[in-house]
Amino acid sequence: MKFNKNKDKKFIHILSQYRHGLVLVYFFIYMIWFTYLERTVTTEFTPVYSRLDDYIPFLEIFIIPYFIWFAYIFVTVAYFFFTSKQDFYKCCAFLFIGMTICLIIYTIWPNGHYLRVDIDNLGRSNIFTRILSRLYTIDTSTNVFPSIHVFNSIGAMIAIRKSERLRPITWLQISTFILTVLICMSTVFLKQHSILDVFGGILLSIIMYIFVYVPAWGKEAKKADHELSKI
Template sequence: MNFFKSAKQLIKKYKHGIILSYFFIYMAWFTYLERTVTTVFTPVHSKLDDYIPFNELFIIPYCLWFIYIFVTIAYFFLTSKTDYYKCCAYLFIGMTICLFIYTVWPNGHYLRVNLDELGRSNIFIDALSKIYSLDTATNVFPSIHVFNSIGAMIAINKSERLHSIKWLQWFTFVLTVMICLSTVYLKQHSVMDILGALILNIIMYVVVYVPAWGKEAKQLKQELSKAS
């Protein structure tokens, strides 16, 4: 009896986790696009891409992205519903916009290097080879990798619990920059994909966080008015 009571309380406490079911929709949609958008697409390219050298060491921050996003969402899920809802709204709506763009405007690139012709072999190249085989060079603009990284950084920065932790703010900033750089140094994305993600971040920031700013500013103005 106590078990069912505890389970019921736990479900009630964490019922906000239901919105994480979005990942099933996302993965189904993204997988469909990966299987259908293969050869017929608009190439995304910038002249700057040609000057960026390939460096397999960037596989480290590139893969840290998965942990970064998971830990960010999990932390807010367990500690703050307000931050959790804002973070999820920011990321999920943005990711959906990306998928919509991929659907109506199939895009990709021809930037990847031939790993077999590099003349060297190491654990980083082996890991990247695996990623190349699983992730096609399509559905790249805007970059979801870049969009989510910046979104997570903003969510951490806007959190009342975390905003004052300076080392964390600097750490997430550096990690985000390294992840963004990794996408072009591994030839997973074009500079244009990063630009597209930056523009989408600006839009989502205005949608998710600016209204809250306006409300807080109005409340602060009313409190100052009463005090005077």
């Protein structure tokens, strides 16, 4: 069997160039942990509720930004994966450490809410209510404080804002800010979360910002970016 040395070297070079992607293995750990909590924390939990929740109307159209969240997070992480190791490491550190903190909170302090509307007796039916009805059956109303939806949205916005390449793009900065606000709003307008979950997600994002986005952090990654630019 003959081996093409050039192809082998190229393959090894690609593996070396993108080995930082190994941190994404965390996603599988997260999904196993979160799925376990979703299946075990069903009835025995501490309700999360604020009187402010009663003043927030149910608006099914917010299912749009709620689902855009998945693409928002994926595209943000993927972009930094291919363009900047420094930004990628910081973004992943922010998201993954914060998500782990959320899972620890859910595990130690099982929580949930009773805010969901009865869609069958809502008095109207449209594509948004049907999608939401399906979401309700898949996603439980537990493991909500802090809101990972809110936390990750803010994390993606911060990563985009702190990127030297993306910071000068005004329309992108404005768009990501608006999208982040809409996603945070969607969690309460769809009755997926209490307003307290949103506050919890914001507070956690502030803590993680202080921890991750400090001037001295990521020097090794920045050096790797510089070396990568020479290739």
